[in-house]
Amino acid sequence: MGRRLTVIVGAALALGALAPATATATAAHANACTVVARQTVIVRASATTGSTAKGQLNTGDSSSAACTLTNGGSYSACGGSSSGWIHVTARGGGYVAERCVDWYA
Numbered sequence: 001m002g003r004r005l006t007v008i009v010g011a012a013l014a015l016g017a018l019a020p021a022t023a024t025a026t027a028a029h030a031n032a033c034t035v036v037a038r039q040t041v042i043v044r045a046s047a048t049t050g051s052t053a054k055g056q057l058n059t060g061d062s063s064s065a066a067c068t069l070t071n072g073g074s075y076s077a078c079g080g081s082s083s084g085w086i087h088v089t090a091r092g093g094g095y096v097a098e099r100c101v102d103w104y105a
Contacts, residue, residue: 037061043095047073
């Protein structure tokens with residue numbers, strides 16, 4: 001559900017459907033989401049598998065997260081392939097593979 005909301009809000013912003021004040025409020029709440037690791041996932045310094053590993057989230061661990069999906073380096077993990085990454089605050093802040101976490105608004 002959180003993913004669908006993000007896509008709708010993002011599309012509305014891209015089309016200019018929301019007033020600037022709303023866009024500012026949305027940006028101010030970029031860390032209002034949460035992720036929960038479906039399995040152990042590496043927290044990376046940037047949105048690519050080649051970047052520095054800053055730590056990990058173990059199965060069931062949660063973290064505050066951005067409510068937007070970042071397009072980064074492609075990966076195959078957690079049952080499929082993607083280039084979607086989510087910025088989390090855990091382990092000093094970094095990116096986790098979107099396929100390996102549940103994402104909640």
